Amino acid sequence: MIQGINHRAAAIGVASAAVLCALAVVWSQNGANADASATAATQTAMATPATDPLAAIKSAYVRPTEIPFPEDNAYSPNKVALGKLLYFDTRLSGSKLLSCASCHNPGYGWSDGQPLAVGHGMQILGRRSPTILNAAWGEIFFWDGRADSLETQALGPIASPGEMNMPLDQLVDVIAAIPDYVQLFDDAFPGEGITLDNIAKSIATFERTVVSSRAPFDAWIAGDETAIPDAAKRGFQIFAGKANCTACHSGWNMTDDSFHDIGLASIDEGRGALIPDVVKLQHAFKTPGLRDLTRRAPYMHDGSLTTLAEVVDHYDRGFITRPSLSEDMKPLHLTGEEKQDLLAFLDTLTGELAPVVVPVLPR
Amino acid sequence: MNILNQILVAGAVIAASSASVYAAKSLTVGQVNKMFSPGEISVKVGDEVEFANNDKVTHNVMSRTKSHAFNLGSQKPGTQAVHVFTKPGDLEVRCGIHPRMKMKIAVTE
Numbered sequence: 001m002i003q004g005i006n007h008r009a010a011a012i013g014v015a016s017a018a019v020l021c022a023l024a025v026v027w028s029q030n031g032a033n034a035d036a037s038a039t040a041a042t043q044t045a046m047a048t049p050a051t052d053p054l055a056a057i058k059s060a061y062v063r064p065t066e067i068p069f070p071e072d073n074a075y076s077p078n079k080v081a082l083g084k085l086l087y088f089d090t091r092l093s094g095s096k097l098l099s100c101a102s103c104h105n106p107g108y109g110w111s112d113g114q115p116l117a118v119g120h121g122m123q124i125l126g127r128r129s130p131t132i133l134n135a136a137w138g139e140i141f142f143w144d145g146r147a148d149s150l151e152t153q154a155l156g157p158i159a160s161p162g163e164m165n166m167p168l169d170q171l172v173d174v175i176a177a178i179p180d181y182v183q184l185f186d187d188a189f190p191g192e193g194i195t196l197d198n199i200a201k202s203i204a205t206f207e208r209t210v211v212s213s214r215a216p217f218d219a220w221i222a223g224d225e226t227a228i229p230d231a232a233k234r235g236f237q238i239f240a241g242k243a244n245c246t247a248c249h250s251g252w253n254m255t256d257d258s259f260h261d262i263g264l265a266s267i268d269e270g271r272g273a274l275i276p277d278v279v280k281l282q283h284a285f286k287t288p289g290l291r292d293l294t295r296r297a298p299y300m301h302d303g304s305l306t307t308l309a310e311v312v313d314h315y316d317r318g319f320i321t322r323p324s325l326s327e328d329m330k331p332l333h334l335t336g337e338e339k340q341d342l343l344a345f346l347d348t349l350t351g352e353l354a355p356v357v358v359p360v361l362p363r
Numbered sequence: 364m365n366i367l368n369q370i371l372v373a374g375a376v377i378a379a380s381s382a383s384v385y386a387a388k389s390l391t392v393g394q395v396n397k398m399f400s401p402g403e404i405s406v407k408v409g410d411e412v413e414f415a416n417n418d419k420v421t422h423n424v425m426s427r428t429k430s431h432a433f434n435l436g437s438q439k440p441g442t443q444a445v446h447v448f449t450k451p452g453d454l455e456v457r458c459g460i461h462p463r464m465k466m467k468i469a470v471t472e
Contacts, residue, residue, distance in 0.1 A: 139462050139463050148427075256397075256463065257462060257463055258397075258461040258463070259459075259461075259462075271459075275423065275425070275434065275459050277434070277437065278421075278423045278437040278459060278460070279421075279437050281423065327419070327420050327421065
Protein backbone atom coordinates (compact mmCIF):
# COMPACT_ATOMS: atom_id res chain seq x y z
CA MET A 1 0.00 0.00 0.00
CA ILE A 2 1.32 3.41 -0.89
CA GLN A 3 0.29 4.88 2.48
CA GLY A 4 2.10 2.07 4.37
CA ILE A 5 5.31 2.67 2.39
CA ASN A 6 5.20 6.41 3.08
CA HIS A 7 4.80 5.84 6.82
CA ARG A 8 7.69 3.41 6.90
CA ALA A 9 9.93 5.65 4.83
CA ALA A 10 9.11 8.55 7.10
CA ALA A 11 9.82 6.45 10.20
CA ILE A 12 13.16 5.36 8.77
CA GLY A 13 13.94 8.97 7.88
CA VAL A 14 13.13 10.17 11.39
CA ALA A 15 15.10 7.32 12.99
CA SER A 16 18.12 8.03 10.77
CA ALA A 17 17.97 11.71 11.62
CA ALA A 18 17.77 10.86 15.31
CA VAL A 19 20.78 8.56 15.06
CA LEU A 20 22.74 11.19 13.14
CA CYS A 21 21.81 13.81 15.74
CA ALA A 22 22.90 11.51 18.55
CA LEU A 23 26.20 10.82 16.81
CA ALA A 24 26.72 14.52 16.17
CA VAL A 25 26.19 15.28 19.87
CA VAL A 26 28.60 12.60 20.99
CA TRP A 27 31.26 13.48 18.41
CA SER A 28 30.88 17.26 18.67
CA GLN A 29 34.03 17.53 20.79
CA ASN A 30 36.31 16.91 17.84
CA GLY A 31 34.28 18.69 15.20
CA ALA A 32 33.86 15.66 12.91
CA ASN A 33 32.72 16.51 9.38
CA ALA A 34 28.96 16.61 8.88
CA ASP A 35 27.67 13.30 7.59
CA ALA A 36 25.77 15.16 4.87
CA SER A 37 28.94 16.12 2.96
CA ALA A 38 30.25 12.54 3.18
CA THR A 39 26.99 11.19 1.79
CA ALA A 40 27.08 13.68 -1.11
CA ALA A 41 30.66 12.64 -1.92
CA THR A 42 29.88 8.93 -2.01
CA GLN A 43 27.13 9.43 -4.54
CA THR A 44 29.59 10.56 -7.22
CA ALA A 45 31.81 7.49 -7.83
CA MET A 46 30.92 4.31 -6.03
CA ALA A 47 33.05 1.17 -5.92
CA THR A 48 30.73 -1.68 -5.03
CA PRO A 49 32.02 -4.81 -3.28
CA ALA A 50 31.17 -6.87 -6.36
CA THR A 51 33.50 -4.86 -8.61
CA ASP A 52 36.22 -3.95 -6.10
CA PRO A 53 39.17 -6.35 -5.94
CA LEU A 54 40.22 -4.73 -2.65
CA ALA A 55 36.83 -5.26 -1.02
CA ALA A 56 38.05 -7.95 1.35
CA ILE A 57 40.93 -5.88 2.76
CA LYS A 58 38.88 -2.67 2.87
CA SER A 59 36.11 -4.31 4.87
CA ALA A 60 38.44 -4.43 7.88
CA TYR A 61 38.83 -0.63 7.82
CA VAL A 62 35.24 0.57 8.08
CA ARG A 63 34.78 3.25 10.73
CA PRO A 64 32.53 2.22 13.62
CA THR A 65 29.22 4.05 13.94
CA GLU A 66 29.13 4.13 17.74
CA ILE A 67 31.54 4.82 20.54
CA PRO A 68 31.73 1.90 22.98
CA PHE A 69 31.22 2.76 26.65
CA PRO A 70 31.75 0.08 29.33
CA GLU A 71 28.86 -1.27 31.38
CA ASP A 72 30.34 -0.06 34.63
CA ASN A 73 30.87 3.48 33.33
CA ALA A 74 28.03 4.27 30.95
CA TYR A 75 27.86 7.46 28.88
CA SER A 76 26.03 10.48 30.27
CA PRO A 77 26.29 14.12 29.14
CA ASN A 78 26.91 15.21 32.75
CA LYS A 79 29.86 12.83 33.10
CA VAL A 80 31.35 14.08 29.83
CA ALA A 81 30.97 17.73 30.86
CA LEU A 82 32.50 17.09 34.29
CA GLY A 83 35.26 14.98 32.79
CA LYS A 84 36.15 17.73 30.34
CA LEU A 85 36.43 20.28 33.16
CA LEU A 86 38.71 18.00 35.17
CA TYR A 87 40.76 17.22 32.03
CA PHE A 88 41.52 20.92 31.49
CA ASP A 89 41.84 21.85 35.18
CA THR A 90 45.42 22.60 36.19
CA ARG A 91 44.45 22.71 39.87
CA LEU A 92 44.62 18.90 39.74
CA SER A 93 48.43 19.23 39.72
CA GLY A 94 50.79 19.97 42.58
CA SER A 95 52.17 23.01 40.74
CA LYS A 96 48.70 24.22 39.67
CA LEU A 97 50.21 24.53 36.17
CA LEU A 98 49.63 21.12 34.58
CA SER A 99 46.45 19.38 33.54
CA CYS A 100 45.78 16.34 31.38
CA ALA A 101 45.46 18.81 28.52
CA SER A 102 49.01 20.07 29.02
CA CYS A 103 50.48 16.89 27.54
CA HIS A 104 47.36 15.62 25.77
CA ASN A 105 46.56 18.91 24.07
CA PRO A 106 43.79 19.06 21.44
CA GLY A 107 45.89 21.59 19.52
CA TYR A 108 48.54 18.93 18.92
CA GLY A 109 46.31 15.97 18.06
CA TRP A 110 45.85 15.36 21.82
CA SER A 111 49.58 14.89 22.42
CA ASP A 112 52.05 17.77 22.88
CA GLY A 113 54.18 17.87 19.75
CA GLN A 114 57.30 17.05 21.78
CA PRO A 115 59.67 14.08 21.37
CA LEU A 116 59.50 13.46 25.14
CA ALA A 117 56.91 14.64 27.64
CA VAL A 118 57.79 17.47 30.02
CA GLY A 119 56.49 17.16 33.56
CA HIS A 120 56.59 18.68 37.02
CA GLY A 121 59.28 21.34 37.37
CA MET A 122 59.96 21.20 33.61
CA GLN A 123 61.70 17.84 33.97
CA ILE A 124 62.00 15.95 30.69
CA LEU A 125 60.42 12.51 31.03
CA GLY A 126 61.34 9.21 29.43
CA ARG A 127 58.68 8.78 26.78
CA ARG A 128 56.53 10.79 24.37
CA SER A 129 52.96 11.69 25.40
CA PRO A 130 50.61 9.30 23.58
CA THR A 131 47.49 10.71 21.96
CA ILE A 132 44.08 10.01 23.50
CA LEU A 133 42.45 9.87 20.07
CA ASN A 134 40.16 6.84 19.77
CA ALA A 135 41.03 5.69 23.31
CA ALA A 136 37.48 4.36 23.60
CA TRP A 137 38.53 1.46 21.38
CA GLY A 138 41.79 0.85 23.24
CA GLU A 139 42.44 -2.47 24.92
CA ILE A 140 45.29 -1.49 27.23
CA PHE A 141 46.99 1.80 28.14
CA PHE A 142 50.40 3.47 28.47
CA TRP A 143 53.28 2.59 26.15
CA ASP A 144 53.97 -0.47 28.33
CA GLY A 145 50.37 -1.50 28.91
CA ARG A 146 50.41 -1.19 32.67
CA ALA A 147 46.80 0.06 32.84
CA ASP A 148 43.90 -2.16 31.77
CA SER A 149 41.34 0.60 31.45
CA LEU A 150 41.02 4.32 30.83
CA GLU A 151 39.70 4.69 34.38
CA THR A 152 42.88 3.15 35.80
CA GLN A 153 45.06 5.20 33.47
CA ALA A 154 43.49 8.56 34.36
CA LEU A 155 44.80 8.75 37.91
CA GLY A 156 48.33 7.57 37.05
CA PRO A 157 49.82 10.79 35.66
CA ILE A 158 47.94 12.86 38.26
CA ALA A 159 49.67 11.00 41.09
CA SER A 160 53.05 10.56 39.42
CA PRO A 161 55.67 12.84 41.05
CA GLY A 162 57.34 13.40 37.69
CA GLU A 163 54.10 14.36 35.96
CA MET A 164 51.27 16.21 37.72
CA ASN A 165 52.65 15.48 41.19
CA MET A 166 49.34 15.46 43.08
CA PRO A 167 49.14 12.74 45.75
CA LEU A 168 45.81 10.93 45.43
CA ASP A 169 45.06 11.33 49.14
CA GLN A 170 44.97 15.10 48.58
CA LEU A 171 43.18 15.14 45.22
CA VAL A 172 39.64 14.73 46.51
CA ASP A 173 40.04 17.56 49.05
CA VAL A 174 41.52 19.87 46.41
CA ILE A 175 38.49 19.37 44.17
CA ALA A 176 35.97 19.45 47.01
CA ALA A 177 37.33 22.88 48.04
CA ILE A 178 36.09 24.30 44.71
CA PRO A 179 32.37 24.95 45.40
CA ASP A 180 31.11 24.56 41.78
CA TYR A 181 32.49 21.00 41.61
CA VAL A 182 30.20 19.75 44.37
CA GLN A 183 27.06 20.24 42.26
CA LEU A 184 28.79 18.99 39.09
CA PHE A 185 29.73 15.71 40.77
CA ASP A 186 26.19 15.36 42.10
CA ASP A 187 24.81 15.91 38.59
CA ALA A 188 27.11 13.25 37.16
CA PHE A 189 27.04 10.76 40.06
CA PRO A 190 23.87 11.47 42.07
CA GLY A 191 24.36 10.98 45.79
CA GLU A 192 27.92 9.63 45.47
CA GLY A 193 29.97 12.72 46.17
CA ILE A 194 33.51 13.46 45.03
CA THR A 195 35.57 10.26 45.02
CA LEU A 196 38.74 9.08 43.25
CA ASP A 197 36.60 6.58 41.40
CA ASN A 198 34.23 9.26 40.11
CA ILE A 199 37.10 11.54 39.15
CA ALA A 200 38.59 8.73 37.07
CA LYS A 201 35.23 7.71 35.59
CA SER A 202 34.33 11.21 34.45
CA ILE A 203 37.74 11.87 32.86
CA ALA A 204 37.54 8.49 31.10
CA THR A 205 34.03 9.20 29.82
CA PHE A 206 35.14 12.52 28.37
CA GLU A 207 38.16 10.90 26.77
CA ARG A 208 35.98 8.31 25.08
CA THR A 209 34.25 11.12 23.18
CA VAL A 210 37.55 12.14 21.56
CA VAL A 211 37.44 10.53 18.12
CA SER A 212 39.69 11.13 15.11
CA SER A 213 38.53 13.11 12.09
CA ARG A 214 36.52 11.58 9.30
CA ALA A 215 39.30 11.25 6.76
CA PRO A 216 39.49 11.00 2.93
CA PHE A 217 40.56 7.39 3.51
CA ASP A 218 37.19 6.74 5.17
CA ALA A 219 35.32 8.11 2.16
CA TRP A 220 37.36 5.83 -0.09
CA ILE A 221 36.60 2.81 2.12
CA ALA A 222 32.92 3.76 1.89
CA GLY A 223 33.16 3.52 -1.89
CA ASP A 224 34.10 6.97 -3.22
CA GLU A 225 36.86 6.34 -5.75
CA THR A 226 37.51 10.09 -6.13
CA ALA A 227 38.24 10.58 -2.42
CA ILE A 228 41.97 9.81 -2.55
CA PRO A 229 44.62 10.01 -5.29
CA ASP A 230 45.83 6.91 -7.15
CA ALA A 231 49.18 7.11 -5.38
CA ALA A 232 47.37 6.71 -2.05
CA LYS A 233 45.40 3.71 -3.33
CA ARG A 234 48.68 2.08 -4.39
CA GLY A 235 50.09 3.12 -1.02
CA PHE A 236 47.30 1.33 0.83
CA GLN A 237 48.02 -1.85 -1.09
CA ILE A 238 51.69 -1.58 -0.19
CA PHE A 239 50.67 -0.86 3.45
CA ALA A 240 48.58 -4.04 3.47
CA GLY A 241 50.95 -6.04 1.28
CA LYS A 242 54.65 -5.63 0.60
CA ALA A 243 55.36 -3.35 3.57
CA ASN A 244 53.43 -5.64 5.96
CA CYS A 245 52.28 -2.65 8.05
CA THR A 246 48.91 -4.25 8.72
CA ALA A 247 50.63 -7.00 10.72
CA CYS A 248 50.44 -4.48 13.59
CA HIS A 249 48.61 -1.41 12.21
CA SER A 250 45.39 -3.28 11.60
CA GLY A 251 41.76 -2.19 11.66
CA TRP A 252 40.14 1.23 11.21
CA ASN A 253 42.30 2.80 13.94
CA MET A 254 45.41 1.06 12.58
CA THR A 255 46.51 -0.65 15.77
CA ASP A 256 46.46 -4.20 17.12
CA ASP A 257 46.93 -2.83 20.67
CA SER A 258 49.79 -5.31 21.01
CA PHE A 259 53.44 -4.91 22.00
CA HIS A 260 56.32 -5.13 19.55
CA ASP A 261 60.02 -4.38 19.44
CA ILE A 262 60.51 -2.63 16.12
CA GLY A 263 64.25 -2.32 16.46
CA LEU A 264 64.65 1.30 17.55
CA ALA A 265 68.01 2.36 18.99
CA SER A 266 66.65 3.00 22.47
CA ILE A 267 67.65 1.38 25.76
CA ASP A 268 64.10 1.71 27.09
CA GLU A 269 62.91 -1.77 28.08
CA GLY A 270 59.27 -0.89 27.37
CA ARG A 271 56.86 -3.60 28.49
CA GLY A 272 59.86 -5.78 29.25
CA ALA A 273 60.32 -3.82 32.47
CA LEU A 274 56.89 -5.07 33.65
CA ILE A 275 57.17 -8.65 32.38
CA PRO A 276 60.90 -9.41 32.42
CA ASP A 277 60.97 -13.06 31.36
CA VAL A 278 59.43 -12.76 27.92
CA VAL A 279 62.05 -12.05 25.26
CA LYS A 280 59.59 -10.60 22.76
CA LEU A 281 58.52 -7.97 25.31
CA GLN A 282 62.01 -6.50 25.68
CA HIS A 283 62.04 -3.05 24.03
CA ALA A 284 58.40 -3.66 23.12
CA PHE A 285 55.90 -0.80 23.05
CA LYS A 286 52.23 -0.62 22.23
CA THR A 287 51.38 -0.13 18.55
CA PRO A 288 49.96 3.39 18.22
CA GLY A 289 47.03 4.16 15.93
CA LEU A 290 47.64 6.14 12.76
CA ARG A 291 44.63 8.44 12.59
CA ASP A 292 45.37 12.15 12.04
CA LEU A 293 48.97 11.02 11.78
CA THR A 294 50.34 13.87 9.69
CA ARG A 295 49.39 16.26 12.53
CA ARG A 296 51.06 14.22 15.28
CA ALA A 297 54.83 14.37 14.67
CA PRO A 298 57.29 13.39 16.04
CA TYR A 299 56.93 9.61 16.06
CA MET A 300 57.85 6.56 18.15
CA HIS A 301 57.83 6.13 21.95
CA ASP A 302 60.79 8.47 22.21
CA GLY A 303 59.94 10.91 19.43
CA SER A 304 63.18 9.90 17.71
CA LEU A 305 61.72 10.00 14.18
CA THR A 306 60.64 13.45 13.08
CA THR A 307 58.98 12.81 9.72
CA LEU A 308 56.92 10.01 8.23
CA ALA A 309 59.60 9.63 5.54
CA GLU A 310 62.04 8.73 8.32
CA VAL A 311 59.48 6.29 9.72
CA VAL A 312 59.14 4.53 6.36
CA ASP A 313 62.93 4.36 6.02
CA HIS A 314 63.18 2.86 9.52
CA TYR A 315 60.84 0.02 8.62
CA ASP A 316 62.42 -0.42 5.20
CA ARG A 317 65.92 -1.14 6.43
CA GLY A 318 66.79 1.09 9.40
CA PHE A 319 65.97 -1.20 12.30
CA ILE A 320 68.22 -3.09 14.72
CA THR A 321 68.03 -6.87 14.63
CA ARG A 322 68.03 -8.50 18.07
CA PRO A 323 66.35 -11.50 19.75
CA SER A 324 63.40 -9.39 20.91
CA LEU A 325 62.66 -8.01 17.43
CA SER A 326 59.06 -8.63 16.39
CA GLU A 327 58.60 -11.62 14.10
CA ASP A 328 56.75 -9.28 11.72
CA MET A 329 59.76 -7.00 11.10
CA LYS A 330 61.83 -7.69 7.99
CA PRO A 331 63.72 -5.57 5.43
CA LEU A 332 61.15 -4.38 2.90
CA HIS A 333 63.24 -3.37 -0.16
CA LEU A 334 60.80 -0.60 -1.05
CA THR A 335 61.46 1.41 -4.19
CA GLY A 336 61.46 5.21 -4.08
CA GLU A 337 58.04 5.28 -5.72
CA GLU A 338 56.64 2.75 -3.29
CA LYS A 339 57.80 4.91 -0.40
CA GLN A 340 56.12 7.96 -1.96
CA ASP A 341 52.92 5.98 -2.43
CA LEU A 342 52.99 4.89 1.22
CA LEU A 343 53.37 8.50 2.31
CA ALA A 344 50.50 9.51 0.01
CA PHE A 345 48.33 6.88 1.71
CA LEU A 346 49.30 8.00 5.22
CA ASP A 347 48.32 11.52 4.21
CA THR A 348 44.75 10.36 3.63
CA LEU A 349 44.31 9.32 7.27
CA THR A 350 43.95 12.95 8.34
CA GLY A 351 40.66 14.76 7.74
CA GLU A 352 39.58 18.27 8.58
CA LEU A 353 40.48 19.06 12.16
CA ALA A 354 38.20 21.39 14.08
CA PRO A 355 39.16 23.44 17.13
CA VAL A 356 38.13 22.24 20.58
CA VAL A 357 36.49 24.64 23.01
CA VAL A 358 38.34 25.00 26.31
CA PRO A 359 35.69 25.08 29.05
CA VAL A 360 35.24 27.84 31.64
CA LEU A 361 36.60 26.17 34.76
CA PRO A 362 34.66 25.94 38.01
CA ARG A 363 35.20 28.37 40.87
CA MET B 364 38.02 -57.69 65.27
CA ASN B 365 34.29 -58.46 65.48
CA ILE B 366 32.02 -58.36 62.40
CA LEU B 367 30.65 -54.88 63.13
CA ASN B 368 34.11 -53.41 63.45
CA GLN B 369 35.17 -55.19 60.23
CA ILE B 370 32.22 -53.68 58.39
CA LEU B 371 32.97 -50.25 59.80
CA VAL B 372 36.62 -50.51 58.79
CA ALA B 373 35.65 -51.75 55.33
CA GLY B 374 33.18 -48.86 55.00
CA ALA B 375 35.88 -46.39 56.04
CA VAL B 376 38.32 -47.81 53.49
CA ILE B 377 35.69 -47.60 50.71
CA ALA B 378 34.78 -44.04 51.74
CA ALA B 379 38.44 -43.02 51.79
CA SER B 380 39.14 -44.46 48.33
CA SER B 381 36.00 -42.91 46.73
CA ALA B 382 37.20 -39.43 47.83
CA SER B 383 40.03 -39.79 45.26
CA VAL B 384 37.85 -41.30 42.50
CA TYR B 385 37.78 -37.97 40.54
CA ALA B 386 40.94 -38.10 38.40
CA ALA B 387 42.20 -34.61 37.53
CA LYS B 388 41.68 -33.84 33.86
CA SER B 389 44.01 -32.39 31.29
CA LEU B 390 42.54 -30.03 28.70
CA THR B 391 44.12 -28.35 25.71
CA VAL B 392 43.52 -24.74 24.69
CA GLY B 393 44.82 -23.74 21.27
CA GLN B 394 46.29 -20.39 20.26
CA VAL B 395 45.90 -19.51 16.61
CA ASN B 396 45.31 -16.29 14.66
CA LYS B 397 45.97 -14.43 17.92
CA MET B 398 42.93 -16.04 19.57
CA PHE B 399 42.42 -18.65 22.28
CA SER B 400 40.29 -21.58 21.25
CA PRO B 401 38.04 -22.36 23.04
CA GLY B 402 37.42 -18.87 24.42
CA GLU B 403 35.90 -20.07 27.67
CA ILE B 404 36.41 -23.25 29.71
CA SER B 405 35.37 -24.65 33.04
CA VAL B 406 37.76 -26.81 35.04
CA LYS B 407 38.02 -28.27 38.54
CA VAL B 408 40.67 -27.56 41.17
CA GLY B 409 43.61 -29.78 40.33
CA ASP B 410 42.93 -29.88 36.59
CA GLU B 411 45.75 -29.13 34.20
CA VAL B 412 45.37 -26.97 31.11
CA GLU B 413 47.86 -27.20 28.26
CA PHE B 414 48.11 -24.02 26.17
CA ALA B 415 49.31 -25.02 22.72
CA ASN B 416 50.83 -22.34 20.47
CA ASN B 417 49.57 -23.27 17.02
CA ASP B 418 50.18 -19.75 15.78
CA LYS B 419 52.93 -18.14 13.71
CA VAL B 420 54.03 -15.76 16.47
CA THR B 421 55.30 -16.00 20.05
CA HIS B 422 52.67 -15.74 22.77
CA ASN B 423 52.74 -15.21 26.54
CA VAL B 424 49.90 -16.81 28.52
CA MET B 425 49.24 -14.98 31.78
CA SER B 426 46.57 -13.92 34.21
CA ARG B 427 46.38 -10.82 36.38
CA THR B 428 43.19 -11.88 38.15
CA LYS B 429 43.79 -11.15 41.86
CA SER B 430 45.05 -14.15 43.89
CA HIS B 431 45.10 -16.30 40.74
CA ALA B 432 47.92 -14.53 38.91
CA PHE B 433 50.32 -16.58 36.83
CA ASN B 434 52.65 -16.09 33.88
CA LEU B 435 53.76 -18.98 31.69
CA GLY B 436 56.53 -16.94 30.05
CA SER B 437 57.57 -16.76 26.45
CA GLN B 438 55.99 -19.42 24.25
CA LYS B 439 57.29 -19.92 20.72
CA PRO B 440 55.13 -21.29 17.91
CA GLY B 441 54.80 -25.06 18.08
CA THR B 442 55.35 -25.31 21.83
CA GLN B 443 53.06 -26.08 24.77
CA ALA B 444 52.84 -24.47 28.21
CA VAL B 445 51.02 -26.12 31.10
CA HIS B 446 49.30 -24.67 34.15
CA VAL B 447 47.59 -26.53 37.00
CA PHE B 448 44.68 -24.65 38.59
CA THR B 449 44.88 -25.05 42.35
CA LYS B 450 42.24 -22.58 43.60
CA PRO B 451 38.57 -22.06 42.77
CA GLY B 452 37.52 -18.81 41.12
CA ASP B 453 36.92 -17.04 37.81
CA LEU B 454 40.04 -16.00 35.93
CA GLU B 455 40.69 -13.88 32.91
CA VAL B 456 43.62 -15.24 30.93
CA ARG B 457 45.31 -13.02 28.39
CA CYS B 458 48.34 -12.96 26.13
CA GLY B 459 50.92 -10.53 27.55
CA ILE B 460 52.04 -9.60 24.04
CA HIS B 461 48.64 -9.44 22.31
CA PRO B 462 46.21 -8.24 24.99
CA ARG B 463 43.13 -8.47 22.74
CA MET B 464 43.70 -12.23 22.94
CA LYS B 465 41.64 -13.21 25.98
CA MET B 466 39.74 -16.11 27.47
CA LYS B 467 37.84 -16.92 30.66
CA ILE B 468 38.53 -19.89 32.89
CA ALA B 469 36.07 -20.89 35.65
CA VAL B 470 37.69 -23.07 38.29
CA THR B 471 35.29 -24.99 40.53
CA GLU B 472 35.86 -27.24 43.53
